[in-house]
Amino acid sequence: MDLAFHMTQEQTQKLVMTTQMREALSVLEMSSEDLRQYVTERAEQNVFLGTERQGKRARRSSVSAASSTRSARNAPPIENMVIANWSVIDEIKQQLLFLDCASDERAWALRLAEDLDENGYLGPFSPELLTRLHLNETQWEAAVACIQRCDPVGIGARSLTECLLLQLHTVSTEIRPIAGAIIRNHLEDVANGRMVQVARRLKVTVDELRLGLDAIRQLNPRPGAGYGTSSVNYIRPDLSVIQTDAGFTVVVTDTLFDVSFQHERYQEMMHDAEVDVRHYLVEQWKEARWIRRCVVQRQMTLQRIGEAIVQLQPEFLENGLEYLRPMRLRDIADVLEIHESTVSRAIRHKSLATPTGTIELRQLFSSTLHGDSGDVSGAAIKHQIRDFIRSESRDDPLTDAAIAARLNETGVKVSRRTVAKYREAMGIPGSMTRRLQAPLGG
The missing domain is CATH 1.10.10.60 (Homeodomain-like)
Structure with a gap:
């Protein structure tokens, strides 16, 4: 065995992910809303970068400010105002402010209440909560306990079983043991009509079992359903397929976010300014050109993917999901002669508007x-x-x-x-x- 040191030279190839490449891939993955926010933030930091409608937004904001001032003078008295779209999240947050609990537990519960769905349920604990809400599992359990002390009873449950058990104390004491046993162990059996078998296991009559089931049906499996929604989320599709006499036409619908170059004065300064200023402006100019290139490349990729879908899925576009053909990411990649991972990134967080409805692009690819x-x-x-x-x-x-x-x-x-x-x-x-x-x- 030779343990001596030697100096050798060899040639290898490897792909190095540069900062610009990472940014280009990030822009490709962005939804329309994320792209709008991204371009707006970068435009605030770069003197050469702007959006096509930036000026129009500024003019509208001044008009809106004047309108708001006039509306404030004629506003109705506060007792005549109503709260619109009072959601289950709003209701629970309001109750938590007055709940008798430790201040840190209240703070955790207020953050977790944002995760209540429209039926008043919470999801299970996940590592994602550590980063998004900064809650570990112990803090999460304490927050859940606080929320479950609120009304309506059953709020904050993490499953149907837990939701019904939280309401079990409202059932009469005579029926409560049977109802509790059904909820814990036999809901599926009862739902499938196996009444005699369940009655035998619980050592009760079928009539007594029916009384327990009737009591369960009086409970509320969706305690948050009586409230409105906290906001109305309108889907802004990234792609639209429009049917015309000549066939289907693909339109990329995020052209609102076109990037423009502006401030010609700064371009002139690049040639006449001092070295430090010129270096700063040149870097800003390069960055602005690259961002615009990323946005244009994203639009071109989405356009081509939309055209490939038109080519592969004409029956779906005409008649709806029932006529969707089996399609893989590789099928699109082969048509466009690009890598499969590029297609995967491009369709992420994107939706497609068709004559039969709007659908997430990922739903078009299935087993x-x-x-x-x-x-x-x-x-x-x-x-x-x-x-x-x-x-x-x-x-x-x-x-x-x-x-x-x-x-x-x-x-x-x-x-x-x-x-x-x-x-x-x-x-x-x-x-x-x-x-x-x-x-x-x-």
Whole structure:
């Protein structure tokens, strides 16, 4: 074995990710709203950079300020004003301000309350909460406990079972043990009609079991549903496919954020200024050109992806999700002769407006299932599952097995497990939960 030191020379190749390359990829991934914010922030820092409508916004803001001043003089008295769109988040935050708890726990709960969904539920603990809300698991548990002390009862639950158990004290003491046992262990069995088996396990009669189930149905599985929403979020699609007499036309809809060069005075100064000033302006000029190039490249990439979708998915664009063909990222990449990772980055956080509705671009790419008449996309199967559930009886909702059987009748070979996976991916609860929610659905 030779342990001596030697000096050798070899040639290797490797890809070095420069700062500019990272910025270009970041711009490619941005949604329209993120791009608008990004360009606005960079325009505030760069003397050569601006947006095409910056001047118009400035003129509108001055008019708005004058209008606001006139409106303030004629404002109605405060007792005649109402709070619009009072959401469940607003309600819980209001209660937390007066809740008898430690100040640090209140602060944690106020931050966590922002995560309440429209039904009043919280998600499970995740490492993402550490960075987004700066809460560790112990602090999160304390915050959840504070929120669950608020009204309506059941708020802040992390599952249907927990939501119903939080309300169990409102059930009469005679029925409470049976109702509690059903909630903890037998909701699925009862929802699937296995009443005799559950009664035998709980050592009660079927009539007593029905009394417990009736009590559960009086509970509220969606305690936050009676409130409005905290804000209205309008979807601004990044791409639009418009049907014309000549066929489909693709339009990139984020042209509002076109980057412009401005301040010719600074361009002249680059040639006449002192060395330090000239160096600073040259760097600013290079940065402005690069940002504009990134934005233009993003628009061109989205345009080409939209045109490839028109080429590969004409039936979907004409008739909707049910006619979506199986499509992979590689299919688009092959058509455009670009790398698959570029397509993946470009479609992230983007949406597509079509004649049949608006959809996230990622939903167009899904797994492939085999049917009697050919391959079927996972997105099309999800669409069928949603249609089946929408048309089901509220008193007798479809189980996953029943949905799988219906799909098999249409020629699509799919298992109950696959139906459950797709249903959960769409955020649709199981048949048990849908049956419990039926009295509130009307």
